Amino acid sequence: MLAALQGDTEQATTLTAEVRRIATPIGATFLLAVSQLVLGVAELGDARHAEAYEHVSRLFDPADPVSQHSIRSWAIGER
DSSP, X not given: OHXXXXXXXXXXXXXHHHHHHHHHHHXXXXXXXXXXXXXXXXXXXXXXXHXXXXXXXXGGOTTSXXXXXXXXXXXXXXX
């Protein structure tokens, strides 16, 4: 998240991919949700609003594997 907030989209994307590589097989939905929010924040920082909305909106779809209740509350402002 820090990389995304600092505008380092490349680093944020790289770290997010690593988190997903580790979290997906073990079903760590909290980490998957945080990584999804990071992608949305990174896109906002690059003024790619439609892409940011797509990333963040996945958190609000209960059928999506990255959806996680507590992270949704963190993402309301970005959405």
